[in-house]
């Protein structure tokens with residue numbers, strides 16, 4: 001993937017399909033995949049995928065972050081297989097059996113990505129959730145443990161923060177790494193805690209970057225996009 005555009009994923013984090021499709025038409029020349037997540041899918045369902053496909057040849061990443069018992073996860077993955085999407089996310093926290101059943105149920109080229117620790121969480125959040133002891137001295141170790149489970153259960157890739165992607169890519173080079181929490185020097189962090197620039201994330205081993213608000217909320221979204229693509233290009237060349 002030498003074309004920076006192929007590495008960029010734009011999340012369609014909108015409630016209204018009309019608004020999402022406006023952005024699909026606007027950004028199609030610049031991105032490799034569109035991500036449909038909980039906001040749009042909850043409102044519009046599979047119709048959102050069909051309509052995006054009518055307007056763009058970019059791939060579709062269905063980011064439903066499934067977190068349930070193995071039987072339910074298997075059913076959800078089977079349902080997703082017919083939608084013609086490239087990637088589907090499952091929380092690694094669902095556990096070994098759920099991940100195994102997701103992988104087993106994926107057909108027709110659908111790739112299962114394990115979500116490690118959300119980029120919006122920091123150590124204090126994890127402590128409050130009961131993750132304590134030695135692991136939390138280094139959050140990277142906890143993410144590593146999650147990633148190892150994803151690997152041993154046969155997941156195709158990981159969703160991880162730009163902070164931990166280096167160690168994960170070095171340890172599991174065969175796993176696809178999809179990295180949200182991307183921020184330009186000038187963009188606000190919003191609700192993201194573990195962030196890095198596009199340049200840093202690619203240098204650390206990210207295969208794909210998910211970038212939403214730094215583009216969507218920029219004064220000039222195309223200009224922001226071009227600067228992100230340049231950053232990716234520079235990282236690929238350095």
Ligand SMILES: O=c1ccn([C@@H]2O[C@H](COP(=O)(O)O)[C@@H](O)[C@H]2O)c(=O)[nH]1
Nearest residue numbers: 011037117118119180181210211212213
């Ligand atoms: O750990 C995670 C997993 C998924 N996401 C998703 O990525 C985008 C990020 O959007 P920004 O506007 O660039 O913050 C969003 O759709 C999240 O659901 C994540 O941020 N962190």
